[in-house]
Every structure is written in C-alpha cells, then in structure tokens.
Amino acid sequence: MKYRxxxxxxxxIMIGPSSSHTAGAARIGRIARKLFGRQPKxxxxxxxxxxxxxxxxxxxxxxxxxxxxxxxxxxxxxPQSFTLAKDLGMEVQFKIEESVTDHPNTxxxxxxxxxxxxxxxxxxIGGGMVEITELNSFKFRLSxxxxxxxxxxxxxxxxxxxxxxxxxxxQINISHMEVSRKKKGQMAMMVIEVDEKIDExxxxxxxxxxxxxxxxxxxx
Amino acid sequence: MFRSVSELVEIAxxxxxxxxxxxxxxxxxxxxxxxxEIMKKMDGNLTVMxxxxxxxxxxxxxxxxLTGGDAVLLQKYIKTGKSLAGNFLxxxxxxxxxxxxxxxxxxxxxxxxxxxxxxxxxxxxxxLKEKLNPTRTEMIEFLFTAAAFGFVVANNASISGAAGxxxxxxxxxxxxxxxxxxxMAGGSPRQCAEAMAISxxxxxxxVCDPVAGLVEVPCVKRNAMGAANAITAxxxxxxxxxxxxxxxxxxxxxxxxxxSMPAAHRETGLGGLAATPTGKMxxxxxxxKDKK
Numbered sequence: 001m002k003y004r005x006x007x008x009x010x011x012x013i014m015i016g017p018s019s020s021h022t023a024g025a026a027r028i029g030r031i032a033r034k035l036f037g038r039q040p041k042x043x044x045x046x047x048x049x050x051x052x053x054x055x056x057x058x059x060x061x062x063x064x065x066x067x068x069x070x071x072x073x074x075x076x077x078x079p080q081s082f083t084l085a086k087d088l089g090m091e092v093q094f095k096i097e098e099s100v101t102d103h104p105n106t107x108x109x110x111x112x113x114x115x116x117x118x119x120x121x122x123x124x125i126g127g128g129m130v131e132i133t134e135l136n137s138f139k140f141r142l143s144x145x146x147x148x149x150x151x152x153x154x155x156x157x158x159x160x161x162x163x164x165x166x167x168x169x170x171q172i173n174i175s176h177m178e179v180s181r182k183k184k185g186q187m188a189m190m191v192i193e194v195d196e197k198i199d200e201x202x203x204x205x206x207x208x209x210x211x212x213x214x215x216x217x218x219x220x
Numbered sequence: 221m222f223r224s225v226s227e228l229v230e231i232a233x234x235x236x237x238x239x240x241x242x243x244x245x246x247x248x249x250x251x252x253x254x255x256x257e258i259m260k261k262m263d264g265n266l267t268v269m270x271x272x273x274x275x276x277x278x279x280x281x282x283x284x285x286l287t288g289g290d291a292v293l294l295q296k297y298i299k300t301g302k303s304l305a306g307n308f309l310x311x312x313x314x315x316x317x318x319x320x321x322x323x324x325x326x327x328x329x330x331x332x333x334x335x336x337x338x339x340x341x342x343x344x345x346x347x348l349k350e351k352l353n354p355t356r357t358e359m360i361e362f363l364f365t366a367a368a369f370g371f372v373v374a375n376n377a378s379i380s381g382a383a384g385x386x387x388x389x390x391x392x393x394x395x396x397x398x399x400x401x402x403x404m405a406g407g408s409p410r411q412c413a414e415a416m417a418i419s420x421x422x423x424x425x426x427v428c429d430p431v432a433g434l435v436e437v438p439c440v441k442r443n444a445m446g447a448a449n450a451i452t453a454x455x456x457x458x459x460x461x462x463x464x465x466x467x468x469x470x471x472x473x474x475x476x477x478x479x480s481m482p483a484a485h486r487e488t489g490l491g492g493l494a495a496t497p498t499g500k501m502x503x504x505x506x507x508x509k510d511k512k
Binding site: 010 | 221243244250252258261262264265268323326327329331332333338341363364366367370371374378379380381382383388396430432433434435436487488489490506
C-alpha cells in the first residue's frame with residue numbers, strides 16, 4: 001500500500017497551488033539535495049508528462065528549486081526560490097521533455113559540483129506523496145514518508161545480512177527494503193525504509209561494516 | 221490495516237467505535253506515536269485550514285488574476301437573506317471557495333487529499349462548525365473520518381488528477397467530506413459509506429482540464445460543487461437512502477474510468493475547458509504576461 005498514514009491524505013501543509021505539481025515537486029528536489037549532501041553548483045532538471053505541460057502554472061520549476069535549496073513544502077520562501085538560487089550561486093537549467101514516462105508527473109534531476117555528481121528520477125504520485133524511482137541509474141522505489149537510508153556497498157555475500165542484523169540489534173524495524181546492483185560483484189545499493197528514526201551512531205556502525213562504501217540518510 | 225470501505229465499516233461496527241477512531245487506532249500503530257501526539261498533529265492541520273478559510277473570506281487574488289474574491293461575494297449574498305439553496309449550503313460553498321482561492325494565490329493550505337481539492341473538506345467542516353457547534357476534538361475527528369475514506373481511495377484508485385482526472389481529486393474529496401459530515405451529524409459507519417458512495421458516483425468521469433494548466437479555472441468552482449455535492453449526499457444517506465452500487469465498487473469504477481481517460485483530460489491543460497477558445501485565449505494572455 002502506497003499510502004500508509006492519515007497524514008498522507010490530510011496533509012501536507014504546503015504552499016499552493018498543487019500538491020503533486022508543487023509540494024511533491026519540492027519534496028523530490030529536497031530528497032535530491034539531501035542525497036547530494038550539500039548545495040550543488042549546477043542543477044539540470046528535465047520535466048516529463050504533465051510536469052512538462054503544466055509546470056509554469058503550478059510553479060513546479062520554482063518548487064523543485066525550492067526543494068534543492070532544502071525548503072520544506074510549507075516554506076514561504078518557495079515562491080522566491082529562483083532569485084534565492086541565483087543569490088546562493090546555484091545555476092539551474094530546465095529541459096522540457098517530450099518522451100512518455102510510466103507516470104505523468106516525472107522529473108529527472110542532475111546535480112553536480114567540482115567533486116560530485118548525482119542523477120535522480122522522482123515521481124509525484126498524488127497528494128504530495130513522492131517516489132524516487134532511480135538514483136545514478138539504479139532503479140528502486142521509496143515513499144519518502146518513513147525514515148530511509150541508502151547503503152552503497154560492494155556486491156559481496158553477507159553484506160545485506162550484516163546490515164539488517166545491525167539494525168535489528170538497534171531495535172530498528174525494516175518496513176521496506178530493496179537491493180539492486182549494476183553488475184555481479186561490483187557496486188550495489190540497498191534502500192531501507194524503517195519505522196524508527198535512525199540515529200547518527202547507528203549510521204556510523206553501519207558504515208564501519210565490511211564492504212560498505214557509504215550510508216546516506218534519504219528521509220529523516 | 222483496513223484495505224477497503226467494507227473492512228473499515230466492519231471494524232467500526234464490530235468494535236462499536238466511530239470511523240474516526242478506527243483511523244486513529246491505525247495511525248497509532250503505523251506511526252508509533254501516542255493518541256495525544258496524533259491528535260495534536262491533526263490539530264495543526266486543522267489550524268492551517270482555519271487560517272486559509274479566514275484569509276480567503278477576507279478576499280485574495282491569484283497572481284494571474286483569474287481567481288479570487290468569489291468567497292467574499294458569496295458571504296455578502298448570504299447576508300442578504302435571499303439565498304435559494306440555504307445559508308448552510310452556501311456557507312460551506314463559500315468556505316471551500318475561500319480555501320482554493322488562497323491555494324491559487326500560492327498561500328498556505330493543507331492538502332485534503334490534494335491542493336487542487338483542498339477546499340471541499342474544510343469548507344463543509346467550517347460550515348458545520350456554525351451549525352452543530354462541535355468541540356475541537358470532534359472537528360479533529362471529522363478530519364480522521366475523511367482521512368479513513370481517502371486512505372481507501374488513494375490505495376485502491378488514485379487521488380491524482382494527472383493519473384485519474386478531477387474525479388480522483390474533487391471526487392475523492394467530496395466523498396471523504398460526505399462521509400465525515402454523516403459521522404459528525406450522528407450517522408452510523410454504514411451511512412458514512414453510503415454517503416461516500418452517493419457522493420463519488422456523482423463525480424465519476426469528471427476530467428481534469430485546468431486552463432493554462434493552472435489550479436484556478438475550473439478548480440475553484442469545482443471545489444464549490446464538491447462541497448455542495450457532499451452535503452446533499454450526506455443528507456441523502458442520513459435520510460436512509462442507500463447506494464445500489466457498494467462504495468468499494470464505486471471506487472473501483474473511478475479507478476478504471478481514470479485509467480481509460482485520455483491524457484488530454486488528465487491535468488495536461490490540453491483538453492476540455494482548457495481547449496475552449498476562451499480557455500486558450502486566457503492561457504495565451506498569461507503566457508504573454510510571463511514573457512513581459
């Protein structure tokens with residue numbers, strides 16, 4: 001079930017005018033920002049489907065940039081995000097795509113600076129709920145509504161069980177988990193959604209496990 | 221976790237509790253929060269709704285100028301005492317309009333279930349507040365009742381205009397409001413489901429065709445009718461009228477209709493009212509204004 005809480009239906013509190021095209025768009029932008037870990041120098045944003053057709057009226061573009069500036073859906077700075085991005089030195093470029101995607105409200109966000117690069121595909125499924133479907137060409141699903149972490153690791157046996165054992169030790173319950181890899185034995189990813197908040201020291205414990213490259217908080 | 225309206229009603233009847241309580245109990249389990257914390261969170265949403273209604277009733281205008289000010293006109297008209305539909309119905313309509321006018325003006329609102337349909341539930345609730353004098357807790361429960369029905373729709377069909385048309389947004393909101401009105405007015409869980417079914421049936425097939433892709437025309441007025449439709453459906457259910465097609469099947473029908481809707485009628489701004497000569501002209505004017 002995609003919607004699990006009463007507050008998925010009554011909520012979010014947000015700046016208008018559209019939950020999917022404004023609030024959802026801001027949330028996808030904010031997840032991208034969190035995954036990138038800092039403010040990017042440049043953002044290339046491709047809009048698809050209904051996003052591509054109606055982004056201007058819904059301020060979808062403004063909202064995504066607001067999210068990239070780490071603004072929440074109810075942040076009253078969202079309407080000024082373009083000016084704020086410029087002031088903060090974040091270059092933003094939009095592409096309006098014609099190709100048809102699985103879901104009509106799809107956006108691809110490419111972020112980079114001198115050291116780092118990230119590409120994410122997000123879908124706004126309605127009522128402000130979002131799913132991240134792709135990260136650096138790994139495909140997965142994430143609701144954005146419960147705490148979630150992304151674990152980047154080497155594709156070796158025992159890594160998944162080591163991570164889940166550590167979470168169990170910390171009394172953290174996994175509600176949803178996906179594993180994915182590009183090629184056998186190379187870089188792989190785990191996306192883990194949990195019921196409890198994950199503290200900093202737990203992240204450090206996970207990072208210290210063998211074959212783990214990086215642990216990133218996707219949703220707090 | 222309930223997956224359908226029939227399951228939801230069954231739980232409420234078996235446990236002899238309100239629909240709102242079923243939703244609250246589930247929320248406690250899912251979120252791992254106390255009842256007090258959950259009530260407080262919803263209270264926060266209620267406050268945002270209240271402020272949006274108030275702001276809209278004082279008069280707002282969207283950036284494009286396409287919408288705003290109609291809630292004020294309705295309130296003035298109610299005061300003349302000449303209203304044909306009755307003050308309660310028009311009060312709900314004006315408060316629904318007020319909320320969506322604030323939304324269109326990029327103001328702060330609470331999505332119920334979406335921003336485009338954010339007026340229906342608060343509109344009916346704040347009109348009922350004048351009529352039934354509910355406690356704050358009862359008003360919060362109203363939102364949980366609405367949430368319970370919205371939850372079923374969102375998981376079995378859709379609450380996205382881009383996926384299922386306006387029937388998925390204002391249609392869902394109208395059904396949610398109808399059910400919550402019935403519960404606040406003292407109706408049974410079963411009557412709530414009947415009200416939801418009657419309400420949603422009359423929204424089936426409604427397309428999402430916003431002029432210039434903006435959540436303004438016809439969205440604001442569709443919220444008005446969503447509120448009026450909800451009140452009528454609630455009264456019908458309270459009168460003892462039942463829906464020949466069960467609520468879950470109406471929701472299923474809404475889903476299937478949404479899937480077969482052409483993209484032009486699913487929030488692309490390409491069909492329906494958006495494609496009328498005036499719709500196109502308004503869109504062209506707004507785009508020109510943007511360029512300047």
